[in-house]
Amino acid sequence: MGPRTGSTELLQQLNLKEYEATALAHLLSAGRTTAPDISEATGIPQARVYGVLDSLADYGFIKVIPGRPKQYQPKSPAEILERAKENRRQRYEDYCTEVEDLREAFIEEFGPLYERADEDVTPTAELFHVVDVGTPSETETRQLYRNATDEVFVITNSFAYFDDVEPAVNGALENGVDVSILFLDPRTLPQEKAAVQADVVDRLEAEFPAIDYRFSEERLPWRGTFVDPSMAYDSGKAIFLVEETDVPDHRRQAAITENGSFVAGMLRYFDLIWEYESLEARPSS
Template structure:
């Protein structure tokens, strides 16, 4: 039975296990038949044609009209380009659908909302919450994409860099001022220190414009600030409070768009950056 993609890229494209297994094997076999693929991948013969049709519909596989019919993968580069195009078309279709329904939706629900809001003093919620993991990572990417001027990141070792890298790249390409404050490796265990060292090397190589310093004291919270302003008018943030005895899977991250609160977080960041951090990463020769 073939191995699935060891890089994890095909999984991010939304392929099922059978689709991923089949496409991975096609890269090795080249042009071949469905029965051959079923035998080499372990995908049931009753399912293999549907799997191949799904891959062909996405544009990842070419169907060769021979007898018997054969299937050939597109190049890995072409598959990634097609995946981006597919997602773009999905988004455009989604947007067009909402545009078509917008008038009817607002006509139906705006009056209800306005009646329910009559006599109620508007208040701004200080926080909302999301689960730590993919929900919090998605919100972090949103902050990166929406930033107009600044991003300030406080993190232990930036171990989630892979999940936000495209958004970080886009931010730096827009000349967003990005600064990252990590925990000093003296406060990390060996595994986290090794992770951090690899991340630091990657940032220095791929994101040379990003500011980077290391806190000499422990960090009570971690998170991202986007466009904080000292006039308290703007600012967005996602914050995870350090809870030593609570498993990460059980934690929640706090979201806020309260300008005053974000300004306070920015002042804390600036104080650590200026007075309680170092700029040189301690590299130990092997």
Template sequence: MNDTSDADQLFDHLGLGEYETTALKGLLTHGRSTAPNLAEATDIPNARIYAVLDELADRGFIKVIPGRPKEFQPKAPDEILDRAVENRHQEFESFRAELDDLRDVFLDTFEPRYQRASEDPSPTEELFHVVDVGEPSESETRSIYRNADHTLHVMTKSLEYFESIRPALTAAVERDIDIDILFLHPEHLSEHNGAIQREVVGELTTEFPSVGIRFSKEPLPWRGTLADPSMDYDTGIAIVLVEEKDVPLHMRQAAVTENGSFVAGLKRYFDLIWEHESVPAGEIAGL
């Protein structure tokens, strides 16, 4: 890199805009000038040149020579650098003063919040963490499929996210994971969701015949996926979305838990619906 390039880089530290930098370079190169002459020499628009020069004067980088017309003269290069340092120092002192003025209010507001957040987590925080519904929840679901060791149990309206989890489902089937999917009965679905359900069930039946499929006769209070529950309450993971009809899907969150007792409770509920409150696909017209 040559000396000119090194010197040009210093302008990046003066806090100037493009026109201010061009104007200051022009004055340092050509010397004292009127605004119109400098505009012509540097291609700075005439409508901007006076504002540009006023900014340089306010920063102490140039001098204004009164007259008709008035002229503008650059300070010596060493003076420009000294003034840039002083400007930055003044900005810092102003920043420090603003912080000092707001310090007490800031500490009074956020110190108690910080202390509460730094305390030991509550039992609820240990039981769940939440993710947004959509790609975050689908990512968690794929992870559960990929890491399942023995069983997967799914409760869903229509498995509308099927394409998102298809590779993970395929891998689970290939690992001989026991998979049961409990769909909501079509009579509880909109026409749109019913069409999605028919297509997904058709693909599951054709591509994954080992997957168990039944349909809940009653509305489902929650949807989600759970893997490897233990009746000893020591293993299991689940992602759960509670049914909230009046809340748009994109505004909802799903809960993820590895609490063995909670996952076991979900499994017991799943088994009750599966065994006593559901029907196979053969009993549903159109499937």
């Protein structure tokens, strides 16, 4: 009996083709077996089944046991999921490498055209643009970490979205970028948010000792992330939102700016709070 349709559809969510998903579903239910047996049990043509199994082996989802005939054994479901994530990660890293290899020629070709068109169309740059809070804002935040070359500054209540940006944070640290976080005093937070903050701070202490953080003694008017500010007003980018306690985040938008003067002003504000109105140690309730 062939694999159930639901099993095949579930495996196809790992970006497997129909025959690949069908063969893997059968292996997961039948265990070690041969290509002819898989072909007979699933209806995959014998002319195709070896190529399908070679693909599954390349993905790291099955083992090939030499012999006459060869046998094929599936990895465990947990191993398959981990390998699927690693495959996607590797494809992303390969794509990033390809884009970086393209950078010099791309900038040389299109940079002058863009600058000339921008000069012709508008004499002043847009100060802000906005994105929805949630997945779009988290995507923009991850991009800030990836593009940072020197410093990242964060103002946050509890850093509840840390899981969503952690790989980007870790990448920035590995690239030698300094990360500083200004948390809101947990005594000013609702109990649920204070608990989230405590968990995040514990993780930072245990897993990211290079990150500096302090706790603001007062409520802050905005929260967000900004990178690479310059007192020459010629660099920096930020994403932030002003505090509106009566409006849920899913109904809000975050502002993004690449205006060097504005980002420099954000740094001055951050430094003042950090130096004069914050605590190094976690406040006790």
